[in-house]
Amino acid sequence: MKSHLKKLKVRELAPSQPPAVRALAMKLVTNCDLLRLKVIARLHGRSLPPDVCWADLLQEAFARVLDGSRAIPPGVPAVAFLAGVMRSIKAEHWRRRRRATAQQPVLATEYQVVMAETAEACDPQPDPERWLIAAQQLEAIGTLFAHDPVALQIIAGLGDGLTAEEIRRSLGMSKTDYDSARRRMRRALIRAGLTTGVDE
Amino acid sequence: MSVRPDVGLERLIHGLELELLEAADEEFMAGAKDLGMNPEMKGSAAFIGVKDLSPQLLTALRLMYAARREGEDA
Numbered sequence: 001m002k003s004h005l006k007k008l009k010v011r012e013l014a015p016s017q018p019p020a021v022r023a024l025a026m027k028l029v030t031n032c033d034l035l036r037l038k039v040i041a042r043l044h045g046r047s048l049p050p051d052v053c054w055a056d057l058l059q060e061a062f063a064r065v066l067d068g069s070r071a072i073p074p075g076v077p078a079v080a081f082l083a084g085v086m087r088s089i090k091a092e093h094w095r096r097r098r099r100a101t102a103q104q105p106v107l108a109t110e111y112q113v114v115m116a117e118t119a120e121a122c123d124p125q126p127d128p129e130r131w132l133i134a135a136q137q138l139e140a141i142g143t144l145f146a147h148d149p150v151a152l153q154i155i156a157g158l159g160d161g162l163t164a165e166e167i168r169r170s171l172g173m174s175k176t177d178y179d180s181a182r183r184r185m186r187r188a189l190i191r192a193g194l195t196t197g198v199d200e
Numbered sequence: 201m202s203v204r205p206d207v208g209l210e211r212l213i214h215g216l217e218l219e220l221l222e223a224a225d226e227e228f229m230a231g232a233k234d235l236g237m238n239p240e241m242k243g244s245a246a247f248i249g250v251k252d253l254s255p256q257l258l259t260a261l262r263l264m265y266a267a268r269r270e271g272e273d274a
Contacts, residue, residue, distance in 0.1 A: 020250050031239055035228040038250050040220050051210050056251035062255075080221055087214075126206055134205035140211065158215030159201040159208035186223050189216060190231030194246055 015049050019062035028065070033079050039193030041181040044090055046137040048098045049129070098127055144188055150181040151188070 021039075021045070023029050029037070037058060061082045064070040072081045073076025143152040150171070157167035168178040201208040232239045237246040 013272055018251060024251075030225075032225040032228055034250050035232060035239060035246055036220060036223070036225075038247070039228070040217055041249075043213055043216055043220070047206070047213060058250065083217055083221065087217075126204060130206045131204065134209040138201070138212070153219040155212060156201050159205065162210045164215075164252060172206055180272065182219060183227075185216075186219055186227055187231065190223070190228055192229075194232050194235055194237065 011114070014160050019059050019066050022066060023062050026066075029082075030079050036079055037082055039122065039190055041086060041187065042193040044086050045128070047134060048090055049093050050133070054092050057086050057089055064089075094127065094130060097129070101127060101129070146191055147187065148181070148184055148188075150177075151185045154178075154181060154185065 017025075020029075020034060021068035024031065024034060041054040041061075044057055048054065048057060061070075064085055065072060065078075065082060070081075070085050102181055118129065141155060142152065145155060150173075153171055154167055157170065164178070164182075168175065172180070173181070201212075203211070229239060232244070232246040235246075237244050239246045
């Protein structure tokens with residue numbers, strides 16, 4: 001009898017719905033917020049370790065907010081907060097990965113030889129796998145905007161850490177032209193973020 | 201891009217994320233409709249991966265609950 005009760009308790013704890021659906025039911029987010037977060041998660045998914053997918057990242061972010069381990073500060077929009085949680089979970093995954101890689105001294109040593117010539121002083125120990133994934137994904141994002149030379153220039157500016165205003169000034173664009181390019185970029189990102197499935 | 205790929209990609213993602221946070225709701229609805237999806241419909245393909253559990257997450261949850269059940273049975 002005692003054992004039966006324990007099993008029931010476990011079954012009750014098992015989630016019957018994904019955290020995102022529970023958040024929707026609790027009115028923490030709207031259907032449109034879910035679309036926005038999906039596109040953002042897909043974007044972060046481009047720089048995740050290969051064993052983690054964007055849907056896991058998204059659901060984990062919701063789960064942490066729902067279980068109270070990440071509380072939304074007053075005045076912060078839920079969507080912006082969840083995007084930040086995804087960013088932080090992604091960093092955790094890479095840290096975990098780095099700890100595992102640190103146990104492979106031969107690979108790490110070989111990589112340091114390559115890195116010595118090109119690495120920035122601010123980040124002494126980049127991850128070789130992350131480097132490769134990033135190079136592939138930068139190429140993929142470039143392909144996404146291949147038809148739009150202005151968008152490609154904006155992307156290069158964002159990658160260099162420039163603000164929107166700095167990019168606009170460096171390109172010598174009017175605010176109207178710049179906003180129009182940003183709208184085209186958002187349209188392409190939204191299409192890409194909503195088109196693909198879970199495993200991609 | 202004048203920085204290492206991993207640094208550049210993270211900066212780029214952050215910049216694009218800000219763009220997406222600023223975008224109007226209508227842009228997402230229009231994007232879905234352009235793809236032939238109707239987010240207002242129950243079971244819309246626009247929510248694949250959002251309103252269902254991914255195979256990876258399902259596996260992780262199954263393992264977690266199996267471990268918990270074993271712990272309680274022990």
